[in-house]
Amino acid sequence: MIRGIGMDLIELNRIKASLDRNERFADRILTENEQESYGSLPSFNRRVEYIAGRFAAKEAFAKAVGTGIGRLSFQDIEVLNDSNGAPVLTAKGYEEYNIFVSITHSKEYAAAQVVLETEGT
Secondary structure (H helix, E strand, O other), X not given: OEEEEEEXXXXXXXXXXXXXXXXXXXXXXXXXXXXXXXXOOOOHHHHHHHHHHHHHHHHHHHHHHOOOEOOEOHHHEEEEEOOOOOEEEEEOOOOOOEEEEEEXXXXXXXXXXXXXXXXXX
């Protein structure tokens, strides 16, 4: 049964400005595992897309749960990729949920959608 749906849209320029202003911004948003992937990306623009996508996915998850970021930490939510490159979201304390996530980018935006599902009614 679907328990929650969340979406988020973020401007890439907003993420770029945050990275330019604060060198610790990525540390605040990304988990240690995500930071490894982030650091291996070939260009600054690709890094902006990566962090924007993770930011949007984490915000979308918090909306799907119904709490918003604040009660949840960005560090409690992790978005890695499976062997095919698809994003996989996990969150501390939400192991009972099947979590579906989709992330997309355009020239100016990153967006994510999250669906939470549990077994039964």
